[in-house]
Amino acid sequence: MRKLWSMYLLLIVCFGGYVYVQSFHASSVDSFHQAGGGLKGSNDEKYVMITFQSGIDYWKNVLKGFEDAAEVLNVSVEYRGATEYDVQEQINVLEQVIARNPSGIAVSVIHAEALTHTLNKAVEAGIPLVLFDSGAPMSKAQSTLATDNFQAGVTAAHKMAELSSRRGKVAVITSPNQLNLQERTNGFTETIRNHYAELTVIAVEDGKGDPYFTEQVTRSLLKQYPDLSGIFITEANGGVGAGNAIQAANKEGIVKIIGFDTNKGTLDMVRSGVISATLAQGTWNMGYWSLLHLFHLRHSDSKHISPIPPRVDTGITVVTQNNIDTFYAK
């Protein structure tokens, strides 16, 4: 009987000891401040993503990246979008989100000047703020994660050189008044000029970001330069227009087209070979690394965590017939 009691006691001591050790372990894991605990938050941390034109496909992959990071980091996320292309609606949505004092906010900015005041309110309220896809350079946001448009143009130029065996005449169709498209154009033309002596950019035309106009512009380029080897279309809408013009002239595969983004129309023409390649932006990266930045800002009291990088180029993937399936799937 006494033996039984002492066994009993021993068991209780063991159990207590085990609980103590485990709870110590658990607490070191729950807080990544402690060495070796990993980057891990808690479920009551809520991070909010805000876009505009919330219905469009482009955001799906951004949100997927944001959600994937949240799952890994063990935190919660919420998605808010202004449904229309409406500056005031995005300001209102942002004001509402700030009022709820979330753990962090990631915003794709519809209009840099108009939003800067409200964006700064978030920072002044101590809420971590990062911008993705389109930023607001004069705001107090701690970082911007977006496509480096100049580098996207550089990538297009190298791909064009590969497609045209590094020689011949190429053209650009763009919207000359849009800053991001100017940067894509500059990256393209400077790279052709500096790296490919036998390739020449013979024209930079205005396609008005419209398939119909781009088709007309392509038709006249084909007439003016019958030996044209390629066209780089700097934005999402023109690719299909250029493709139509090329088909009408029976020049599929002879005049190489490089488009931008992964609209279904563009992807269909890549699959059928009318468009040689299109440039996919790193949308998943935008979402995933936005949340990683916000998480670091939220936990910046830790001795290990310092200010985050102010600018991240989320990158470009060249989409061709070889890898197109993943882009349809997304």
Added chain:
Amino acid sequence: MRKLWSMYLLLIVCFGGYVYVQSFHASSVDSFHQAGGGLKGSNDEKYVMITFQSGIDYWKNVLKGFEDAAEVLNVSVEYRGATEYDVQEQINVLEQVIARNPSGIAVSVIHAEALTHTLNKAVEAGIPLVLFDSGAPMSKAQSTLATDNFQAGVTAAHKMAELSSRRGKVAVITSPNQLNLQERTNGFTETIRNHYAELTVIAVEDGKGDPYFTEQVTRSLLKQYPDLSGIFITEANGGVGAGNAIQAANKEGIVKIIGFDTNKGTLDMVRSGVISATLAQGTWNMGYWSLLHLFHLRHSDSKHISPIPPRVDTGITVVTQNNIDTFYAK
């Protein structure tokens, strides 16, 4: 007696249950592949950082960032530096590291063309590779984490405008043949031209990256433009030279100097007010986020982990008398 036995049994069941629950919890924490597990590796993962001129202070903070990230992520790191400014030595060190097949390698590249072949060997061997501080644009490295030098020039321009009340004549002293210094110069001059109508860049001079030459150039600038309001020195060595010239002319605080980096000589002159500000590069960020990138590449088999951003601007901090102490401490 029977009561005691059943208590005993109950206790054993409780204990068993607790152990089961806890071990389940622990396993979900050890692997970040599982939802909510956090980003956490294992001690047998070893990541290697390679620099050149390994003795210089500049790397200390980079290594600190690398180590801090390793502590958080529960992985191991190792530091290898070529001691001299010697291309062949860095190639040899890199070859040795590749042969040991580590979990990832971060390299600050001494010479882009000369190193590209060896860098590519690492990638072809399936070893994650990122570059920091100075990159190799034509290599297969998966990302580059470094100061965006154009943006550093932009930051210098805004600071110069603030210091000179947005008006007057300013000059740049640089080394015209070095690409990173050209970019800093362009960022500075373009920002002054586009944003500050009453500020003019009246000269861009060659200081040869040397304190003595920079002092001579500053003396002649002061003679030629007695109403000069400021000078931006684009690299680390010239700041002290410009400071000496300003002191000799009794123009401390009248001609505002913005230097680069945080050499002790430059910091001393910031403290004494001869140099108005200097630009500190985001060295801790380079190390910390390099390891985070390598970790993601290493674990990219997980469904949550996708390719990393190809370029990160690790940022600039403007160092003045107000915040100088942290930079001495580091």
